[in-house]
Amino acid sequence: MSALPEGLDALLARPQFRLPTADKVARLGPVLAALTARHRAACPAYARLLDLFGRPPAADAAGRPVPLADVPLVPVGLFKTHRLASVPDEAVFKELRSSGTTGQVPSRVVLDRPTARLQARALAAIAGTLLGGRRRPMVVLDHEGVVRGAPTARTAAVLGFLPFGRDHFFALDADLRLRREALAAWLDRHAGEDLLLFGFTFLAWRALAEEAAGLDLSRGLLLHGGGWKRLADRAVDAPSFKRRLREATGLARVHDYYGMVEQTGSIFLEDDRGRLTAPHLAHVLVRDPDTLRPLPPGEVGVIEVLSALPLSYPGHAILTEDLGVIEAEDDPDHPWRGQRFRVLGRVPTAEARGCSDTRAVPGGAA
Amino acid sequence: MSALERLESAEAARRLLAEARAGAGRPFAEDRRALLAALSRALLTRPDTRRRGDLVALGYWLRPANLDRLRRNHAPGPGRLRAARGLVLHLPPANVPTLAVYGWALALLGGNATVVRVSERALAAEPALFATVAEVLAAAPPVLRRGQRFVRTGHDPAVMAALAAGADARLAWGGDAAVAELRRHRLPPHALDLGFPDRWSLSLLDADAWRDADAPTREAVVEALLRDAGPFDQRACASPRLVAWLGDPGETAEALWGGLARRLAAEAPVPAGLAMERLHFAYRAALDAPISRAHAPEGRVIALRIDDLARLSRDHPGGGLFFEAVLPDPEPLLRFLRPTDQALGWWGPDADALAALAPRLADAGLDRIVRLGHALDFDAAWDGVDLLDALTRAVVVEAP
Numbered sequence: 107m108s109a110l111p112e113g114l115d116a117l118l119a120r121p122q123f124r125l126p127t128a129d130k131v132a133r134l135g136p137v138l139a140a141l142t143a144r145h146r147a148a149c150p151a152y153a154r155l156l157d158l159f160g161r162p163p164a165a166d167a168a169g170r171p172v173p174l175a176d177v178p179l180v181p182v183g184l185f186k187t188h189r190l191a192s193v194p195d196e197a198v199f200k201e202l203r204s205s206g207t208t209g210q211v212p213s214r215v216v217l218d219r220p221t222a223r224l225q226a227r228a229l230a231a232i233a234g235t236l237l238g239g240r241r242r243p244m245v246v247l248d249h250e251g252v253v254r255g256a257p258t259a260r261t262a263a264v265l266g267f268l269p270f271g272r273d274h275f276f277a278l279d280a281d282l283r284l285r286r287e288a289l290a291a292w293l294d295r296h297a298g299e300d301l302l303l304f305g306f307t308f309l310a311w312r313a314l315a316e317e318a319a320g321l322d323l324s325r326g327l328l329l330h331g332g333g334w335k336r337l338a339d340r341a342v343d344a345p346s347f348k349r350r351l352r353e354a355t356g357l358a359r360v361h362d363y364y365g366m367v368e369q370t371g372s373i374f375l376e377d378d379r380g381r382l383t384a385p386h387l388a389h390v391l392v393r394d395p396d397t398l399r400p401l402p403p404g405e406v407g408v409i410e411v412l413s414a415l416p417l418s419y420p421g422h423a424i425l426t427e428d429l430g431v432i433e434a435e436d437d438p439d440h441p442w443r444g445q446r447f448r449v450l451g452r453v454p455t456a457e458a459r460g461c462s463d464t465r466a467v468p469g470g471a472a
Numbered sequence: 473m474s475a476l477e478r479l480e481s482a483e484a485a486r487r488l489l490a491e492a493r494a495g496a497g498r499p500f501a502e503d504r505r506a507l508l509a510a511l512s513r514a515l516l517t518r519p520d521t522r523r524r525g526d527l528v529a530l531g532y533w534l535r536p537a538n539l540d541r542l543r544r545n546h547a548p549g550p551g552r553l554r555a556a557r558g559l560v561l562h563l564p565p566a567n568v569p570t571l572a573v574y575g576w577a578l579a580l581l582g583g584n585a586t587v588v589r590v591s592e593r594a595l596a597a598e599p600a601l602f603a604t605v606a607e608v609l610a611a612a613p614p615v616l617r618r619g620q621r622f623v624r625t626g627h628d629p630a631v632m633a634a635l636a637a638g639a640d641a642r643l644a645w646g647g648d649a650a651v652a653e654l655r656r657h658r659l660p661p662h663a664l665d666l667g668f669p670d671r672w673s674l675s676l677l678d679a680d681a682w683r684d685a686d687a688p689t690r691e692a693v694v695e696a697l698l699r700d701a702g703p704f705d706q707r708a709c710a711s712p713r714l715v716a717w718l719g720d721p722g723e724t725a726e727a728l729w730g731g732l733a734r735r736l737a738a739e740a741p742v743p744a745g746l747a748m749e750r751l752h753f754a755y756r757a758a759l760d761a762p763i764s765r766a767h768a769p770e771g772r773v774i775a776l777r778i779d780d781l782a783r784l785s786r787d788h789p790g791g792g793l794f795f796e797a798v799l800p801d802p803e804p805l806l807r808f809l810r811p812t813d814q815a816l817g818w819w820g821p822d823a824d825a826l827a828a829l830a831p832r833l834a835d836a837g838l839d840r841i842v843r844l845g846h847a848l849d850f851d852a853a854w855d856g857v858d859l860l861d862a863l864t865r866a867v868v869v870e871a872p
Binding site for chain 1: 737741742743744745746747748749751752754755756758759763765766768770771772789791
């Protein structure tokens with residue numbers, strides 16, 4: 107694949123969360139414009155979308171990149187129904203699949219080696235900003251088979267985070283239940299050391315809040331992601347998640363992240379006050395779902411995520427199916443710069459497909 | 473609400489049927505017309521209904537002059553009498569609450585006892601409508617009132633089975649799957665079973681007339697299209713999903729979609745999930761269907777120009793998405809239409825041309841050919857069935 111878009115390297119530097127949002131936007135704009143041009147040239151499906159939906163060009167007449175809100179977006183569902191690739195088949199390194207809850211069609215994300223490398227570098231820059239350079243003994247709240255499994259989002263996340271730790275311990279058995287005795291023994295070996303824990307939100311909850319009670323994880327830092335749906339079903343929100351983990355194990359440092367398989371690597375990480383924060387190489391927009399107009403901070407709408415990483419597929423501007431709200435740009439009282447936002451759950455699916463609905467007996471006429 | 477009884481068991485359903493059946497009477501009887509006239513008055517004057525377009529339309533449709541017209545149009549010929557079918561089971565769709573009342577009014581006028589199953593969704597969407605019906609029924613003579621029952625049934629299939637087993641006619645409205653599900657409950661052998669399942673509708677515009685039209689005329693056309701496609705999130709069976717131009721509008725097509733987008737900006741937004749589905753659908757269609765251009769002047773309206781009607785699937789999300797076709801002549805449209813298509817809203821000055829085309833459109837499958845802006849108007853003939861004819865028996869009486 108051709109060279110990286112100019113300016114991308116600088117955005118990948120560590121530490122992240124240092125650039126004021128306006129500066130970041132000024133640097134991210136040209137990179138995203140270059141990605142739009144690259145995918146338009148290399149992905150016929152993407153070019154067709156741009157032609158049909160008549161989005162503005164990547165740069166204005168004076169050569170300035172368009173505002174981030176004008177970068178052509180792709181609805182996330184399109185990755186479930188279509189394979190969108192900007193590289194020839196022989197350049198494909200792997201195809202990621204979203205884990206996809208039962209009955210859902212998984213997304214397919216086509217990665218070439220340069221994109222996969224960028225994802226790893228981005229994750230290192232973002233997570234490294236939080237964790238520092240030292241590799242800590244690491245507890246993976248998953249089954250060790252997950253790293254050999256199909257390339258799902260969960261596998262990719264575990265593999266992506268493994269390099270931040272050492273002496274890895276996979277804490278769950280094949281039934282995804284906690285190996286409590288083995289974990290206790292491993293903790294004994296690492297008594298007095300700072301620990302890293304990583305896992306999907308629901309698995310971390312079940313293992314730590316419900317099955318690890320009484321173990322001492324007070325020197326640990328937990329990174330977790332993957333969404334709150336299954337916990338919302340149990341009426342567990344972020345504050346009660348943190349409270350319960352602290353009560354059960356003494357674990358005090360807990361950071362959620364927001365990310366998706368369509369933009370692996372450029373994750374949005376929770377700061378130490380529980381606010382998701384945009385890194386240098388990504389950006390969030392909140393749009394009115396009906397008109398798609400960008401909404402100002404404080405207004406709830408559909409989240410769009412922009413990422414500087416996707417070279418091999420047109421996924422640099424994705425309209426998610428999550429509702430959210432931008433709470434602030436930067437924060438003068440906090441060392442981390444960057445947009446702060448909250449995710450408020452999924453957009454409720456449209457009830458009744460009109461006449462053809464089978465659930466609610468609609469349709470008919472009039 | 474006293475008139476919205478809950479039916480919790482098959483036993484209760486059978487009791488209700490026995491009671492209701494005694495309330496059957498004569499078609500167009502005086503007390504029946506008086507009841508509907510009272511409902512018309514209430515809908516047109518109550519503060520919570522008189523400003524609601526669809527409820528006012530229902531109120532007008534129920535006024536005595538319209539009922540008299542219906543009676544004249546259904547006068548039995550020589551040697552014939554009309555009589556009630558008996559007990560009509562009316563299962564209206566959840567997404568168009570007023571249909572519960574239109575269908576019931578025709579069953580009532582036919583002299584029948586009627587059980588109307590009201591869905592929780594319809595009830596939640598139109599509490600004022602059902603409260604008004606309940607109030608008017610409560611003031612009706614007891615015999616009449618006992619024969620007209622609005623019920624909620626919950627999910628017990630035994631209740632629906634018991635209702636079906638005691639009916640002389642059934643009207644089942646809804647999606648294909650919903651109608652099929654309702655039909656699993658057997659009617660008595662003599663009973664009449666009418667299904668009103670999935671249908672597909674469109675608009676047909678005269679492109680030459682549109683090109684020549686002045687601004688007020690174009691505004692009126694936009695308004696009419698919005699009246700047809702706006703309500704029910706464009707997901708009623710009569711909602712147009714395709715706008716076909718007879719002739720080539722050239723660049724003036726933009727004026728239609730731009731006008732519709734501007735006009736829609738003043739309307740309530742569609743639900744977020746539907747807006748997402750509309751967008752995803754449009755992107756999928758762009759990659760999968762022979763779309764030659766898209767008008768997306770604002771997010772709220774997406775129009776996809778399709779070059780080959782033969783390759784248009786009838787999948788459609790609603791919520792402000794239109795297919796658009798430019799037709800040199802009606803032939804491609806006539807080949808496209810099927811018996812499951814329902815309404816065509818026509819705009820154009822040439823009444824003769826439409827009159828000539830109408831029989832061919834009807835033969836191709838359409839049940840309603842109306843002026844643009846009137847696709848959603850209720851008519852006693854629906855999906856090709858004259859409901860008043862169907863809900864009465866034609867009785868032969870030979871002179872001695």
